[in-house]
Amino acid sequence: MFDDKNNLNAVEICAGAGGQAIGLHHAGFSHSLAVELDSHAAQTLRDNTNWQVAEGDVADQAVWNPADYKGIDLLAGGVPCPPFSMAGKQLGSSDERDLFAWAVEQVDVVRPRALLLENVRGLASNRFSAYRQRVLDRLSEFGYVADWRILHSADYGVPQLRPRFVLIAMSPEDAVYFNWPEPQRSTTTVGTLLRDLMAENGWPHAEEWADLAAGIGPTLVGGSKKHGGADLGPSRAKLAWSKLAVDGRGVADSAPGPDAPHPSVLPPKLTIPMVARLQGWTDVHAWKFAGRKTAQYRQIGNAFPPPVAEALGRQIKAALLHEGLAHDLPELASDLHDPIYRTLSNANGFVSMEKLQAALVELSQASVEKRLAVLARDFDVEIKTSVNGTSYRLGEFKGFTGQADHDRHLYMSKHKSRIS
Template sequence: MDTFEVVEICAGAGGQALGLEKAGFEHALAVELDSNACHTLRANRPSWKIAEGDVADQSVWRPADYAQVSLLAGGVPCPPFSIAGKQLGASDERDLFAWAVEQVTVMKPRALLLENVRGLSMPRFAGYRQHVLDHLAQLGYIAEWRLLQASNFGVPQLRPRFILVALKPDDAPYFHWPEPAPPPPTVGETLVDLMAAGGWHGAKAWANKADGIAPTIVGGSKKHGGADLGPTRAKRAWADMGVDALGLADAPPPAGTPSDFMPKLTCEMVARIQGWSGDYKWDFTGRKTSRYRQIGNAFPPPVAHAVGAAIMRSFQHEGSPRTLDNTEHDPIYKTLRSSLGFVTPERLMKSANLDDPAELERRIGLLSRDFEVEIRTEGTKTRYRLGSFKAFTGQDNHARHDLFLRHRARIS
């Protein structure tokens, strides 16, 4: 039988890793910065090769050593694209998405799988996304984006994830996004046995109240202190299900706890909500806050399994071929990209069907976060030209290096 190996970057504590393993991939290497997550990976898979450190540091690993691997996969940092953040994109020193895509030039994997937050799917990043698709096309790959909901794959949580899959032309027509599974169990159904494990007689009544799926688990970061279950809106959603979201418990409620008590979740409960249950067994190492971050920042294993299995089927050329949709629709970016010289505002506004010059300026401002945009003014005439992509792709002189070293202790 063929062996399909994967190199996984920004592997975290193993959510994607476990899902890909279930799909039939064998890990040639997992690369992760956080030492606690590396301990968890080693504890669960002692035979795996784990490289600990900055994924972009060639003293940690050399992408060229893994040329022709079946799959390059990863869940690169989310803050550059998060709706809750500043959405700096390519201007954020934590942005490794473009760097990960660039490794395709060296490794030439059979397929690429990258996942990130829903924010990357927003209009703000249309130019960024199209640049990624165009670059992969230049490298000989056909790519497609898709927003997947974890709740469509048996995970009792909202958790939308934006997925990029790129394949070589022979395999790409056979890639089909995984079909949604039946609705997941409710939070109460998922956790009732764990809530009752300490003898709490109110667990069943609590489970009846917790009759929905969870809001997105937010693992948080070293920058923002201890563990809780997310921002204000998420805390209200948890409260509606009878959960105290202001922190985590060390253990489930003990016997004698009042029936109307509002419990906190334990790390074991959060892991189950993330999809670590049943066929997805995993142990987490470290202190409580570290374990929660490892769990909360993960790609749910059932979703990774579903996408990994779809890639595996494309390798086997199963099913009917189709055409992947690798076009984006940011008309301003497309017009600038296709022009050799400077472009007038009138032409850009016509291409985007705009009638407000202020809206054009706003769009140019957003685009300039990710690309150099040259502006030439002659008298009352202004023209624009698209310059280089700002993202870190491995440049020795990129500002990312100094910023990374300065903030490394807070990166997670």
């Protein structure tokens, strides 16, 4: 049972089964509150910690009131990934599950000393350049310095590819002490990590299997309540697992027994303890997952690996305690993500095509029109045509930021049981 006695306090939204929370705990943060929608994941948190757990829609003030936690040291979370996933439609703000923009708005309510949000690598794509720019601009308006970075789990001792796109924001006086964690690539492979678990039921070929599994695994995919059961991901992931002598078409109830064939004949499936260890849970955590096998696997596969969260948490803590040498703000000052969005958002009215072309290095009308089409997926874009040409004005952001009349409320009321 985790017993938080650390000096810095955190509130975590969309906490899942506690992967990020464990890492932050080991980095020196106590959880004042963890908020989670999924009933199994919420029960996992209750079963393993003494934290206060609020179960339900994180954007529902009946579940928790962000204003009650004003001045917390860290606001953290892993908001839903499907709106940005390259495996999906990348609907962004048009996806009713998108909570990233909402989470950013809570910064102005909670006023945490630091913000940590993580998501899939798809959020780093050109498709979401304007979305990212809006996030950075909003945080700047709130008085925070922010930046994004892709971190690879394999750089922090987790033998998975698993890239995560991480947003960090702090007040300027703390940001000058923040440094991104340095990669600590290890030689740990799937085989070396899981050899003992594969051998626990007397399988005589565990050592040979470990030699065949001498590599880094693909990203574990937890899936959703709507799609998929307990398997290791789409076809491409299953093929990658097969090259490591792992059958990715399901999750086993137990490790191979003494009569199980050689892995070259029948590759073994992973078990729940194995996928948990691959995700960064260790025996030290003694973590028990609530629910049946599919629910347990979904919790693990959707988690942020504890070692990556710990590496980030240690750097955030050091910054908040002003440890080390202060540096210039560019460490957390992001480059411009979308010049078209910035030009339109800074304008008082319509902007001509000529001015928009000047904002791009390509100086191509076709390039501007392409950017505008992408921009219109997340924002209302007004178009005005006159004898002087075509001009554009940026309208409202389409995403959910807490609006009482947003379509998300109807979606949640109809589909809450299927959302994870």
